[in-house]
Each structure stands twice: as C-alpha cells, then as structure tokens.
Amino acid sequence: MMNWLQSSSDMAERVREHDWASTPLGPLEHWPDVLKTTVALCFASSFPQAIVWGPQLITLYNDAFIPILGNKAYALGRPFNEIWSEVWEDISPISDAAFQGHATYIENFPLVIERGHSREQAYFTFCYSPIRDPDGKVVGILDTVSETTATVFLARRLAVLDAIGLAVTNAADAEAIMTSTTRLLAEHLQVSNCAYADMDADEDGFTIRDNWTAPGSPSIIGRYSLAAFGAMAVNCLRAGEPLVIHDNLRELAPEESASFQALGVTSTICMPLIKNGRLTALMAVHDKSARPWSPYDLALLREVTERSWAHIERVRADADVREGLAAYAELNASLEQRVEERTLALAQAEAALHQSQKLEAIGQLTGGVAHDFNNLLTIIRSSVDFLRQPGLSEERRERYMRAVSDTVERASKLTSQLLAFARRQPLSPEVFDVGLRVQNIGEMLESVTGARIHVQVELPSQACFARIDPSQFETATINIALNARDAMDGQGTLTLRVTGLQALPRIRGDAGSHQPYIAISLADTGPGIAADAVERIFEPFFTTKAVGKGTGLGLSQVFGFAKQSGGNVDVVSAPGQGSVFTLYLPQVEAQDMPSQPPQEARIADHDTTQCHVLIVEDNLEVGRFANQILQDLGYQTTWVTDAEQALSVAGEDAMGFDVVFSDVIMPGITGVVMAKVLRQRRADLPVVLTSGYSDELADDGYEGFEFLAKPYSADQVSRVLLKAMLRH
Template sequence: MGELIRSHDWSGSPLGHPDTWPPCLRSTVSLLLGSRFPMFVGFGPELGFVYNDSYAEILGDKHPAALGGRFQDIWSEIWPDIVPLIERAMAGEATWSENLPLTLNRHGYDEPTWFTFSYSPVRDEEDRVAGMFCACTETTGRVQAEAALRENEARLRFLDRLGKEAANSLDADAILATTTRMLAEHLGLSNCAYADMDPDEDGFTIRGDWAAEGSPSIVGHYSLADFGRRAVEDLGAGRPLVIHDNLAELEPGEAATFQAIGIAATICMPLVKDGRLTALMAIHDRVPRTWTDHELALLGEVTERSWAHIERVRAVAALREAVADLEALNLTLEQRVEERTSRLFETEEVLRQSQKLEAVGQLTGGVAHDFNNLLTIIRSSVDFLLRPDLPEARRSRYLHAVSETVERASKLTSQLLAFARRQTLQPVTIDVGARLHALADLLDTVTGARITVVTELPERPCFIEVDVSQFETALVNMAVNARDAMDGEGTLTLRLACGSSLPPIRGHAGSPGPFAAISLGDTGSGIPPDLQARVFEPFFTTKEVGKGTGLGLSQVFGFAKQSGGDVTFESTPSLGTTFTLYLPQVAAMASSGEPVVEAAEVEPGGAGQRVLVVEDNIEVGRFATQILHDLGYETTWATNAEEALNKLGPSGAEFDVVFSDVVMPGMGGVALAKLLRDEFPDLPVVLASGYSHVLARDGTHGFELLSKPYSADQVSRVLRRVVRAKRRVSPEPMS
C-alpha cells in the first residue's frame, strides 16, 4: 500500500497530494501502514479514505479504486448503518462495536458479514477533530460457525428426543404421528405431513398430518402435477421441493393448489428407495417463510431416521408374522414353503441393515462418551486457570492436566483411525527379533512385578516393514489385555516364529507368506466362547466403567490389516489366551533400516528464520503464527496454496521453510509440497494434519509430517531439523 500511495493519482481525491497532507494525517497513515491489523483513516470533511494491506483484503473488488475516495461512496450500502457511529467519532467520542452485522457488496453481490471495530477521532495540531481512525477485524467466520454449532446442537437434542419418543412405539403410523407433531411444534409450523407415492409416482396419498390450531388437515389423495412443474421435476429427481412464498415463486394456477389447502411456504422431502420415489415428508407454514439450511437439513435427517425406524418395526413384525406362518404351514406344501423362505431372506436383509445402524450408533456413542469426558477435564481446568488468584502450584497442576488430557484425546483419535485402517503409517524395515528383545523390559514394566515375562526368540534375524510406533502400541495393547486377564499375576510368553504362513482367519483365505508370527500368551482366565466373536469390536470391553475404552484390541486389528497382515487368537477358559500378530516378512536391507536420530542441537528457537505458514483455518493459522513468533521465527501467513505460491515469488528465496496444512480447499498440502519440491528443491516443506485420506492411502511422499494436535516443542524440533538438513546440503558460497 505504501508503493500504491506513492504511485497513486491524487488529483481527484478530496485529500489532495500526500505532499500537502497535514502532520496528523501523515502520522496516522504511517501508523496504519506499519500494522498487520486491518486499519483505515477517513480524513477531512469528505472523509477521504486511506487504508493498509490487511484492510485491502476486506475491501475485495473495491480495492484499489477505494484509495483516496470518499468514505460514503466506498461503503454506500452500509452507510445508513454506520453513519451514527461516524458522527459520534467526528464529535470527539470513540466508539466500539462487537460482531456488528453488516450486509456488504464487495464482490458484486450482497453478503452477510460481521465485524468488530472501533472508530476514534483524529485531531489536528490545534486539537480539532479532523477525521476518524478505524481498527477492525472481520468475525464473519466465527459468528457463522458459532451459529451453526448452536443449530447443530439444537438439532441433535431434538433428534435424540424424537428417538426416546419414537422408540416406544411398534406401529408405523404411530411413529409418523409422533414425528409430525414434534417436528411441527419444534419449528413452529402450521402443518407437518407424510405421504405414500402411488406406484406410477404421478400421485400421492397423505395418510396423516399434524395441523396447528386454525389450520386445516390436508389428509387425502393428490396429483403431483397439480402442484406445478417444480414439484414434478424436483421430487421426481429425488431433490427436496423448497418454496418460500408460492404466490411470488409459482404460476397463479400452481400457487392456487397450495393456497386451497392453507399453505404459503413448504419444504417437501422425497424418500427414494431402490431408485423409486417411495414416500414424502413435508413441513408447511400458512404464511411466507424463508426456510433455513438448518430446517432443510433437519427435515432430511428426520425423514431418513423415521423411515429407518419404520423399516425396523416392519421387519420385526414381518419376522413375527413369518415365524407364525411357518409354524402353521403344511410341510407337504412345497410352494408355500418356498414363498415364506423368500420372505425370510428379505426380512433378514432388512435386519442386517438395522444391525449396521446399531453398530454405527454404538461407535458414535462410545466416541461421544470418551471425548466428552476428556473435554470435561479440559474445560474445568481452564475455568480454574482463568482465576487470577489461583496459587502457582495449582496452576501448574491444572496446566499439566490439560496437556495430559490433550495427549489422551490424540491417542483416542489415533486408535480410532487404526481400527478404521485410516491412520497415516510411516513404515521402516526393522529386525523384529531385536525389536522384541528391546521391548521385553517395557512389557515387564507394563505388566507388573507379579507377572513373569518369558521371551522365545530365534537367533537368526527376521525383517518386517512396519510403522514402529504403531507396532509397539499394538504389542503394549495386547500385553495390557493379557495383564488384566491374569489379574496381575501369572506368566506372559512373548514368542516369534519366522517364515510362517498366514492361516485362514475369520473366513478369509490364508497365504503361504512368509510372515513373522508374533504371539503373546497368558495364563489368565481365558475368553468365554460367547464373547470371542466381539473381541475386536471398538468400545467392546468386559472391564468396569472407567477401567478401559475397548479400543486396545481394535487398534491391534486395524494396525495388522493396514500393514498387510492379520491377527487371531486361541483361548481356553481357565487356561489362558494367546494372541498372534501376523506381519509380512521382507528381505534384509543393506543397513538396519532403523531411522538415524541425530543428537538435538541446543538452540533457543527460530533465530529469525523465515517461515511461510499455509493454513486455511483462521483459528489454527493464528495459533501457528503466534507460537512461531514466540519461538523466534519470522512468519508470513497464506490461507491457501495459491496465495502461498504468490507469496513465494519466482525463487522462494525469502523463506527458509514452508509449514503447510494438508487438507485445504483447492490445491491440498501434499500437491503444494510436491510442486515446491520440483520448483524449489532447496526449500524444505513440513506438513501438518489431523487426518487426511490422501496420507492414509499414499503415505507422506517423503515429507516431514506433524500430526495434530501438535505442541510448540514438536513444531520447533521439526523446523530446526529440516532447516539444519537444508544447511548441510546447500553449497558453500564462493569467495
């Protein structure tokens, strides 16, 4: 903006040429140009406009034409909203506005925005108010996110309440009657209805509805075409029909059909099963209404959940009917037996789908339970940390609790990804026998003094390619499970067999291998036969509440599968259990394949190195740049890959390292890193991700990876390591 001000044609500006500006304006402009916070000054009777680079982003398409213009002309669309604040500032009074809603037109269309800003008077050398100064920040993203979160929480609460109500009924019509009543009352509607489509999909029958007092019932048979072309096209294509005001949006004849049954606004949600329009659920209001995305999403979810519950109810009823019919069948009537058998197969398929929904519900409930426990610890600790009179010892204790809880949450996420086979693995080739020998002491510590750890390892080397951290975690999880099964006393045998074949496991065909078979056998109580099929289910545990998450063995299962192997067990009640982890063997490498860890140099931090941070999330981006500043780095922040490439310029020489998120709109972090490796091979790139399907499928492509949540110490260590590596490979300057 400094360059733009120097090259700007000021002949048409009420401010005149900068050489003629009074000292108070010059000092104010100097202040705002040196700040990264969005700022502007409006000076003189016509409030001539000057702003900095950060504010240019807020202007959108109004930049750079806004430079030197009249404030009222630049923001004409919001002038009536802000002129009282401007008048107060020009009268000598500073103002403060927090999350003020404003409708801006900065990209050719109106958009709702929110801003927090202050207006302060600018006084000249004679202490007269000569203009006004503004420092502002756009809070649109945060305000919208908070609103969306509130809507989502309200939707979840309603859906939960709707599920306690509907679950008590075994009748489909009763379920739908409850659903329409609760949905209409929740949204304050005049009517909510459900309908079945005719076989030809040209008409439908409204079988039941709920109508508010003063609104007519709309039960009956209707032709879809009578409601207009949009109804036929949208619903026929499986899209919801959304009408805010039928008199304004539809042809008079089409609107008349709605008006005749007392409807001005409607959302009609189609239910498509097996490619056919099967049923409808609709919400209506007697007056025009601007439907929100929240209301549309809620109706869609209620429709799917209601019909899923109805299908379960009908499936149970059909099963009972089938069983009763089978008992009465004459065994000599082969044709009737075949018909009933066919119906049973169809019923079983519906039940299987219901069981899948149950499994998803169990998984979701387990995740919510564990994360809410962790969030409770964090929130309570933060509440105490905000107290100004908190003793230092207690402050340290609460800070430690927050740090420890974040680590537990990160571990829980890692275990979930492991079960789903979605964690990002970083495999290296290791001698598994040597690794197990080194782990024996760790397992001895984990299991306790009353458990004897026995190792049976071959003398010859045996190599596997695995993520070492996940491999060790799997062994610890199996050891902890064995310890608990032995009630803390017994013998744990760690055994390795090389060159093994993979036996058939859980219906999957075996493989000749070779595989390394790592087994842990205990002398515990064994697993009851009726529970053996559920051993690897997530959140399944026989332990008391608070004694286990049920994720340990599911992590072992996910790790084994993602590593190209499998896991199985043999168990005899009262004698013990042996879990065996099968992992593919690989040829020995020229070196051990173990990563060489250099001794960390003692450095105070960034020492002024220049980091380009690429992060689309505003809150995370601010946090990352802040901790990098605190570590001694100089940072530049880009919110997407395209902006990052612009800031890097033709050579990238202004930066020492790029620190980029993986999942971003447009070009992702991995694609950006690959491009930079080709364009600027001497510029190191560090990636950060909480989870990415690209990384889980293809790995890190040779780039350094920080897993979220990361600590300031982890960021510092990784950045120092890659910068040191860059210095080692860079050629010495010529004298």
C-alpha cells in the first residue's frame, strides 16, 4: 500500500507512524501522486529539505532537515508558519511568491531564531521551489536549505582581523597597537568595555594600561589583585584557559561578584596570554548586562589576543634593538646575545602569526570550494529532477542533459585547478623547446585577445629546453595572458619574453637557486595591481574582477604548476605601470624525442569485440558504471574489486587479458603497484590507470602507464584504451 515510501530513514518511519487522518492531508493512501513522489525524492536526498503542502502549509521534512529545526522537535505535520512563528514576518513574502509560482534562491539570509531557551542570530542559504500538480497548479513548496551561520561569522571574523591587522601594521608603539585593537574589537562585539593588562612577575596582580569604553561606561584603568575576582578566575587564567562569565550575579559568590560589579561589569570574557609557561598578559571584553557569549566571540578574542601581542612583541623587540644600537659602546659585550634573544622572540611571534594566517587561508579555501561546488550541484540536481518529469519534450531533455554534462566538466576543471594549486596534480613531463611553445601560444593569443591588443614575442637566439608538463605549461601561460587581456580592457600591448640560463631569485620568502632556469615573462600595459592585492594574487578564490567575471583559480593553477615543476612565479606591478608575471622553470639539456606514428587508421580498424578487458575498481557504483561502458563499447569484460583478485585472475604470465583498466586508490595494494607487478609478468601488457586524485601519481607521475582522470566519459574511456593497446 505504501510502496512509494520505501526509505529506511528515521523521518520515513515517523511519517508511516503519524496520524495523518486527523490532518488536512488525510490518510497516506489518499495522498496525491505528486505529494508521494516529492516526499520520496525528499527522503532520498542528502540535502536538508522540507515540503510545505497546501493552503494549511502542512510540513514534512527529511533527516537532514532536523538540525535546521533546532529544538522544534515536533514540527512534523504542523503548519510551516507556526513552526517558524518567530521569523514568519521575514519569510512569509518568500513563501507567498513560491505559491504564486516564483522560485526563489537566497544566500546567507539573516534570521533570529529560537534555539534552546533563547533566540540567536543565524544565517541560511535556501531555495523555495514551487511544486505543481499534473495541471500545473502550485500545490506546495520544496524548501532546500543549508545553514551558513559559521561561514558568515568566519567572513566577519576575517574582516575584523584584517582591519586590526591593518591598524597594528601602521602603529609605531605597543600602546598605539592596543588602543586601536581594543577600539575595533569592542565596536565589532558591541560591548561596554575592552581592556588589556600586564601581569606582575609573581602573577598575583595585574595592571590595566588602557581600555576602550562605550558611552556611559566607566574606565577601569588601574592595578588589581587577581585573587579579588575569585578562585575560578585564578585557576582558569593561570592554567591558560579563558575566563567566561555570562552573568556574575548568578554564577559567582557574592563577594566575587561584587569585584566585577564595582567595575560596572556583569558579563566577561578574559583571555590569558601564556609565554614560556608564565601568565604574561590579559585581554578582556566586558558588558554591563548579562550576555550569552557565543563560540564566535570566544574564538575572535583568542585570535585577536595572539595577533596583537605578536605585533607588540615585535615592536618592543625593534625598540630594544634601536636602544641597544644607540648605546653600542657601553653594551657591546651583551648586544649580540640580546639581539639573538629578541630575534628568536620575533621569529616565534611571526611563526604564530603565519600559522594564524594559514588557518585563515584554509577557511577561505574551504568556503570557496563549498560555494562553487554547491552551485554546480544545484544545477545538476535541478536538471536531474526535471529529467525525471514525465512527458518532457526532446528539446528540453537535450537541454538538461547538456546542462549536466557541462556542469560535470566545470566541476572536473575546478578540482583540477585546486589540485594544481595544492601541487598534487598528476603531471606528465616532457622535454621540449620552451621558446617554440611560447611562440605558438603567442600566435594563438593573437586570435583571442582582440584586434586592439598587440601581442609580441621575444625569443632567445638559442633554444631553451625544460622537462615539464606541456599541457599544464600552456594552461598556466594562457591563464596569465587572459588575465592581462582583461586588465587592459581590450587595448594595449602584451609582451611574451623567454630568457634562458637565469638564476632563480628569492620569491615571497622562498629560497632562490643559482642552477639554470628559464624565465618566461608576460608584461602588459594595463593599470597595474594594488599593493594589497599583489600580496594575495595567487590565493585560491581571490580575484579583483567583478562578481561572476572570474573564479579566482587561474593564477592559483599557475602558482601550483610552477612550484610542483621545481620553479616559482613572481609578479611585479604598481598602479598605473602595468604588470609583469614571470614563470621560472628548471632548464635542461635537449633530448631526442621519439616520433609517434599516426594512429587514426589503426583506431578505425580496431575490433573491440575481440578484446578482453580486466576492470579493477573497488567502488561498486563506479565499477558497475565502468563495466557497462566497456560492454556497450563492445569489449568483453571481467570486473574485480581489488588488486589481489586482479593479480590472481591475470595468471602468472598475465596473458588472460588484452588490457587492464584500473583505479589507483584501493585498499591494500594500489593500482600503480599492481600495474608494475603485471608488467613484470608481461612487459607488453597495456595498462590504463584512472583516479580522481592520488598522492602516488602526484609525486611520481604516471610511471609510464596511460592515465585517465576521473570523472570520465565513455568516449574518453574508448580513446585511452585504444591508445594504450596500439602502443604495445
């Protein structure tokens, strides 16, 4: 009776047990087909989804939607406007539009929702899609949603950290740094007071040197005893743990609370700074009212404390060095030791700052990847949903099929660019004349940069050879050239210059080298790049272009390719003076390259029905897919799920199959190791390796085997198998 509700999820079970006869929907068996279909699709989805049905706005939802509800545990079957009563004024216009047939997609929508016993600020990215009956009438809404609160808070945190970083970079002394820091932090968190203090040597007392106060709040500058604020304060801070008090009137003993109340403080976060095992300093934010501090508040204060004191230590170290130099004659005996100690302290502070910035970059990268992939998955999911519709015209079916195919290609390109930036892209290096390849690229660029951009190529008198991946080299060069074209706004001069036997300079702190390098520079006559953008130009997802005009991954690919190839990339630019990007790649001696005979005729005559392929794939879904592709192409196939089985069925002479098509990453023996063993048994055995990503391939290349990157199409599989067999 309920074959349509086959899901084993918790929500499916709750739907089966719910008393629907007492609701406007009526018994399950009387539900309309479109509702049954939508519910089944919703419960099969891993994305948080809810269904809002009919004029009564009856709500159903899948397991993934439960965390969105928070403490609204009994939402099933209730009206959507009652479930979200506290924010219905904000979302009802969007709901009304969907019931009128207008789908809505909104990113990072702010809502103050009820969770636990209080309200909290949250952000959501969601899509309200109309659900139509067979006559086209809107009968419900499909709500696909994800919570982006953490992402929004991270962006805000990075913004305030950037502002603080800019302020402290331009401050000349420790007091100026803390004055700027406390003001920016307090204004961002909207607190009554933000202060910093130095601890006494015995760690029993502390002195607040300066503080920022909101209008109407008293200053708390002065010297205090740590013990006066209670045992919890002493124990937490000396152990290096933050002191977090939401309401001291409720949480502390009367005498301890009185110490805070005397300062006009009810809620507090106090962050300790431990250096060399000793409590050195404190930084705190206070509010005159009770306040439920969030994890975001705590994380921000911790990072600001570390950063600010890192800068202060550097400023103090510089001041000490200058003072020591002024008194050089008297202090010469001890100056070297002091400089060494201060330099070490500075290096440690810089290392901590660098680690913090590295974590920021990882967070930005994660957010960028999630954003781009969610966009691509939205297109694929929507297209697949439409393809499931009965009676779809052939024209629309073809359009949605193209959308899926094109989006998969874009996703594949995105992962390829990310792997290139991470220096984990499998490379297939060849020795070739870089100057000749750049000349060909220059001729190609003439046709894509437009008639008003003049492309000129300057080559050395002697050939310069490099052993690099030619495809990745061309991609990197073209990425730089197209950025230059966009910067010049369609008019100017782009100069490609190749110079051999160059030393590798120090670039962004990386060590240089006196070994011979080829320098490939691309100079444009554009407006140049601002100094703050030059510092971040190679970061993934960073772009100076308008929204929708660039992914921010082109120069990341250039950086990753150059570093993975043993070189580097540099940029010199100033506003109004154009830009020069220079690729440095190791120079090698020329080598004889074997010529490859044309294979088109041999491919056309190849009979796949006489070929037996051994498929090695541990992922069952991918394995079934690959097996079906090869059978559709006419091959005989045998599919095994690990390398041990493959080595067994291949036999001691590996003559049981005409070609092997294997994944790289598998439990136990990897595909590369398996392929080497098979080649030892039979030197002419064609082997094709495939992978979405592999450390082994990124480090060592293809090891002489043919390689096909995932995701792949049937046509790509056909071509690479024929290529492998015709080479042996």
